[in-house]
Amino acid sequence: MIEIAFAELVGALQGSGFPGNGTDAFSIPADPGFFVDPILVAKEGMNDLEAEVILVSARGAAGKSRTATELASRLEAPLWRLEKDAAVGKAALPLALSSYCGTVDAIGELGSRPRATVLIDSLDEARARVSAQSWDEFIEAISEAGARGLTLILFGRDRTLEEVWLKLADDGRTIAWLEVSHFPTASQKRYIDGRVQERDRSASVDGPYYTHARDALLAALAGSVDDGTAETFVGYAPVLDAVATVLLDEQNHYKLAQEFASSTSGSRHIEVLRGILHGLLERDQSKLAQLAADLGLAADAVYTPKEQVEWLWHDLGRVSH
Structure with missing residues (x-):
């Protein structure tokens, strides 16, 4: 078991944020206020913080969404709150990101940067709301964005992320998997x-x-x-x-x-x-x-x-x- 300090994750992603035209569902969070850094635990062999996709899971009520908000705020990177956005499918990520950036092909343009990061929360709620086909197409779009150079940090429960991990691994994406564990x-x-x-x-x-x-x-x-x-x-x-x-x-x-x-x-x-x-x-x-x-x-x-x-x-x- 490899423990990773929250500050280490922030440091590895520092400078990967970028500004844009935020909405209630897709924006850089304002300063969320009181927060104490939790301990993160990496699954065996999945602690590479330079990976194309970083999965972040947690037990119920362990502060997964609060951690997502804090991380996005510190990085000044956009956080996509899927519980506030019913549009989950193949075109959802390219459209949301292009609207945020005010451009036609935001994924392609961001992929040319040294590193650009988008955080996505509430995958569990989104998975339960849409059809299996829409969900598969949504994960396919995430995989394609990762292949083009965009770093994706996905927050969800273990069972949802296991399914996501299998699809992304089959596509050849490099993946890290961290768990919001506890407060020391x-x-x-x-x-x-x-x-x-x-x-x-x-x-x-x-x-x-x-x-x-x-x-x-x-x-x-x-x-x-x-x-x-x-x-x-x-x-x-x-x-x-x-x-x-x-x-x-x-x-x-x-x-x-x-x-x-x-x-x-x-x-x-x-x-x-x-x-x-x-x-x-x-x-x-x-x-x-x-x-x-x-x-x-x-x-x-x-x-x-x-x-x-x-x-x-x-x-x-x-x-x-």
Whole structure:
């Protein structure tokens, strides 16, 4: 397993951005605000940051779209948000890019530069919205753009990107594959403090009771799993978000610290973990509800609760159901 710092990815792509006529779906993001660099993990043999196509996957709610926005902002490169654009097919990328650049053949012109990068997010939503033929033609257009010198960074879930990888590899594209993994121990407290202040600007994160409560929560959650997986589990964004929520909701931080530092507080750990899982399920339900509405389907018919739990288990545990 090869870990890659987010700053290393930014450095490898520095200077590959370019300005244009942005739209809501295709533009350089404005400064997205608070962000803590996550750890990226490269799949075996797929860590070449000079590759024509870079795939970026993540577990559910790990911050994939937020990472895409931050990366595009730092590079000053256009980010194509497919959830805001229904046009996915063979002509979609050439048309969107040419419109952005105000030219007829943007891919050909950009391909003559040392490096130009376009980021594409929400491949999962796009895949579910279009026919198999349109999807295949869309991936074919991405492959052709890569062959002509445009660097593409694609963000999606593992299952979608596996299909994309097979098609691009068959076409002979060079491919890197990174996963937004977790926040390292040194960044976890900064992430929690930032999330607390983002939600409540008046909140203080410097007082001893607050810091003791935060540290006790982290230690208790780390102690609820095996030592070998503690950092990746506690550093998972929804876990840190849950810690921030507890710190915001319960203002008696002295009591909170005592409660989680106590050896008898195991049931409370389970309560926090349950809240994390509940939040993940609700997040996926809200995304599916919007997709179902777009397709004219009943939201509760997209897939059953049992299927949703199986997908969640696959994302969290990396196991087949």
